[in-house]
């Protein structure tokens with residue numbers, strides 16, 4: 197299968213490339229990205245055949261249907277990383293919370309957030325194809341807390357790839373910071389900066405266009421790639437768990453084969469939701485996809501009004517920071533799939549220059565057939581965390597946003613919902629401990645112990661071990677020093 201450009205071709209980049217090329221160079225003409233030219237189509241027969249398949253068997257057949265240029269043995273090695281999840285035979289447990297609400301838990305990997313679902317196999321695949329081509333890659337990541345740890349974890353000690361991760365010093369939770377600064381592999385560099393996430397992100401964008409920086413990379417024969425979800429190499433792995441979660445409900449006789457469900461996705465960059473959209477297009481019986489946001493509710497506005505409006509908004513810090521995003525990159529792939537490259541180029545161009553675009557009524561109707569959306573304030577999130585805990589379910593503030601969309605977006609109350617849990621409670625313990633006790637918690641460690649006590653759960657070793665691990669990444673600098681610091685690392 198080929199991958200084509202969401203904004204058409206400008207004559208400088210190739211108009212159609214293979215999967216491995218799309219992984220190594222994810223950006224296309226006019227600032228667009230690569231998207232699949234067509235999608236595989238799964239019949240009921242396919243789903244029936246996989247009713248008792250394990251995760252890896254299903255994953256392999258889904259990937260095979262995409263007909264990607266990655267050899268079978270490498271796919272097997274990449275998928276075997278799911279064996280390191282809590283339960284190798286069931287890496288994505290689907291848990292009943294209410295009669296018609298099931299939560300699919302995407303956080304049972306090494307860094308306890310959903311980023312592992314894709315980044316674990318993706319790291320293996322990217323490093324192997326870089327090795328095979330004899331090329332070296334630098335992955336730059338700016339993180340507010342979950343992508344950084346997951347990217348470091350998947351690339352540590354891998355050949356032909358170096359990772360530099362920028363985080364806002366003081367802007368992440370203790371657990372998230374420790375997950376990064378205790379990583380000590382030679383190919384990893386973690387840099388704290390004095391500033392917020394936007395500073396980290398704009399420093400990174402500046403580097404991508406800096407001549408000094410790019411010349412230095414060229415001199416060292418290093419190319420740049422990206423590990424965020426503009427990279428289709430992540431999205432492909434994010435189609436699988438939607439199918440798996442549905443089959444879990446069929447296996448457990450919650451729905452009959454073919455019966456439609458709602459998917460309910462806590463969204464930021466829209467990579468998770470895009471995986472659900474592709475699953476729907478490939479034949480999964482999905483009635484509608486519900487998009488949950490926090491107070492940064494640009495997506496809710498877009499899906500309810502057709503207006504993508506960034507004119508008078510700035511990021512509002514919330515208790516679900518992984519969703520504190522205004523420019524949601526993967527909406528572009530939805531526009532492309534529904535309306536084609538010309539229209540996508542036009543709309544994204546308007547967003548770049550006017551911070552605004554608006555769909556036509558006919559276009560909006562097509563979007564609303566597939567999606568509905570709502571947002572959840574921090575205060576509502578606290579109430580949902582408490583309510584769920586009363587029925588025995590402990591969840592993170594990102595997952596809580598789904599409970600609002602679950603209440604408001606379902607038009608047909610007879611349809612069951614699969615909501616996605618994107619982080620373990622251990623990553624956001626102060627917010628949860630406060631929700632459950634009404635007390636304030638300054639530090640993660642106290643909050644973790646409090647929750648472990650009242651909920652009678654244990655803290656995953658990947659988290660509890662962090663507090664006694666040696667801090668090996670000690671760099672914390674001003675923005676102006678980043679470029680020199682990275683060059684020093686690349687030359688060491």
Ligand SMILES: *Cc1c(COP(=O)(O)O)cnc(C)c1O
Pocket residue numbers: 309310311342343425462463464465466467468469518519594618619
């Ligand atoms: C990344 C992340 C999200 C948002 O996912 P997108 O694919 O960017 O929409 C939600 N919750 C958590 C905990 C995350 O780490």
